[in-house]
Amino acid sequence: MATTLGLLNIRSLRRKPLQTLAELPSLSKSAKPNLPKHPQNLHLQLYGASYLPLTALTLPFFLDPQDAFAAGGELGLLEGRTLALVHPLVMGGLFFYTLWAGYLGWQWRRVRTTQNEINELKKQVKPVPVTPEGTPVALATASPIEAKIQQLTEERKELVKGSYKDRHFNAGSVLLAFGVFEAIGGGVNTYIRTGKLFPGPHLYAGAAITVLWAAAAALVPLMQKGNETARSLHIALNTLNVLLFVWQIPTGLDIVYKVFEFTKWP
Template sequence: MNTPLPHWLELALPFFHPVLMMVAFALALYALYLGIQARRVRTASANERKELIKGKFGQRHYLAGSLFLLLMVFGAIGGMAVTYLNNGKLFVGPHLLAGLGIVALVATSASLVPLMKDGQKVWARNVHVVLNVVILGVLGWQAVTGFQIVQRIVTQMLTTPQVA
């Protein structure tokens, strides 16, 4: 069964994933900032801590991280779905494989949170930080390869004659 999509949706659909991923990348940077601030709260002197604690950085970091996980899962599934809808297949290459790897790393990083809650599992916090640094690096590289894909899509849209 091959049901055609409305024309406006056909034009907009390829840009859903890139926009969502740009939002996710910005959110990742914000979560990094909040994580650094939460660490400052834990390591600050008593007077400084009293002032910093008002920022609720730990809670905000947790919420930003949870939203980032949500965006990455929906972004990965959405990107694959749109690619399949537009092309009838997935293109298995570095962008797809790295994206799936990022989702796995984000899920792993999030799974360490309960171990960090009590503050006694220092190794969990260290692994969480390392994973998130790797995620940010790969996500930055994904942005570059993603923009190359978007350029190809736009070029294809501009050169393919429209059927009325």
């Protein structure tokens, strides 16, 4: 009996929501929400509406991108004449340092080539005559070839004392590090001051010099293994580097004049 009454109560509770919904007044046309004809486009409208404030905030930066760059002294010394002159001063010093590194490399090459020349001359020396008892016959004067060997041997001893191999390697490492750093730093400084770079002979030559530094340094492992082709290519790349450096000097001086014209201290 109790079970039957419980089931009746449950059924009556289930009917009440249906009756309540039926009694609700129907919505008028004016009260209905203005939904799109295609429900699948609803999420696109909500997505666009949520990003509207972000677009409003970022719009000024897209309309005037120069606001993101230094244009009126906002960065202080980074835009001034002092920092702009660092690049030409450093690169001028690196030019003379390049010549010094080349001299050290040439002297180290002389150490190797002199020894090779001595070895070739020794092959041309005639055997010393000996007596029947096997004693070498003392010659009154040395042959011209032997005199040349003696001269080259003394020269090589002096070259070895100069430690040109280690000095050239150290100079090349310093040149590569500071050269690449300042080559990129010069472009960054120009971009900070003006908001753009200026494609032209100076920029292209500077990029080529930087690439040649890296390429010449990449040949060092092969050179240390005695690869003569790598050594010759190393010399050729650095010779081309020096020629580009010399050719770049006039355009660099023109840029220095413009720095004095359009910048102020400090």
